[in-house]
Amino acid sequence: GQNIDQPTEMTATEGAIVQINCTYQTSGFNGLFWYQQHAGEAPTFLSYNVLDGLEEKGRFSSFLSRSKGYSYLLLKELQMKDSASYLCAALDSNYQLIWGAGTKLIIKP
Amino acid sequence: GAVVSQHPSWVICKSGTSVKIECRSLDFQATTMFWYRQFPKQSLMLMATSNEGSKATYEQGVEKDKFLINHASLTLSTLTVTSAHPEDSSFYICSARGVREVSPLHFGNGTRLTVT
Numbered sequence: 001g002q003n004i005d006q007p008t009e010m011t012a013t014e015g016a017i018v019q020i021n022c023t024y025q026t027s028g029f030n031g032l033f034w035y036q037q038h039a040g041e042a043p044t045f046l047s048y049n050v051l052d053g054l055e056e057k058g059r060f061s062s063f064l065s066r067s068k069g070y071s072y073l074l075l076k077e078l079q080m081k082d083s084a085s086y087l088c089a090a091l092d093s094n095y096q097l098i099w100g101a102g103t104k105l106i107i108k109p
Numbered sequence: 110g111a112v113v114s115q116h117p118s119w120v121i122c123k124s125g126t127s128v129k130i131e132c133r134s135l136d137f138q139a140t141t142m143f144w145y146r147q148f149p150k151q152s153l154m155l156m157a158t159s160n161e162g163s164k165a166t167y168e169q170g171v172e173k174d175k176f177l178i179n180h181a182s183l184t185l186s187t188l189t190v191t192s193a194h195p196e197d198s199s200f201y202i203c204s205a206r207g208v209r210e211v212s213p214l215h216f217g218n219g220t221r222l223t224v225t
Contacts, residue, residue, distance in 0.1 A: 042216040
């Protein structure tokens with residue numbers, strides 16, 4: 001079956017760095033997305049990786065290893081507004097999105 | 110960037126009535142639109158996938174006669190919750206994808222439905 005695993009919850013300190021991991025098992029693979037979702041709001045797109053390596057976009061970076069079925073989202077210089085759920089989603093061979101359950105990130109002052 | 114507009118943002122209705130939710134892609138052609146439901150503190154649950162001009166594909170366990178989906182144009186899809194019951198109260202979110210299958214999904218702001 002197809003599966004996405006990511007931690008349920010993480011806590012970090014304002015100004016610090018946090019890495020949210022995601023492992024996936026899908027029927028074929030056409031890329032991996034990261035989304036941010038604040039409580040009570042819809043998800044917003046953060047990044048898309050289809051090739052191995054690190055993609056940097058400001059304070060956020062996303063990494064992919066296709067051979068390991070692994071990705072991570074790296075958040076630097078954490079701000080209180082980064083408190084949200086972070087959703088990992090993989091695109092399978094049929095271009096269907098397989099969603100993880102999300103990682104709730106709690107930022108403490 | 111791509112914008113998806115969803116309306117209404119919230120709605121309260123009485124049990125037994127029907128509610129229509131609209132999802133529009135404002136600056137791109139959405140060949141595929143997706144409807145999700147999310148209960149508090151739970152992950153997104155895909156309800157159905159709709160392609161413009163064809164019947165929607167529903168996920169297992171989702172009643173197609175209860176959740177009517179219409180994707181009449183490349184910029185508009187609607188979800189109608191028919192004969193709503195309190196257990197249908199949830200956060201409904203639409204998303205749209207452009208022509209390329211690897212295009213990121215762009216989400217509407219969601220509709221919070223409360224059935225009394």
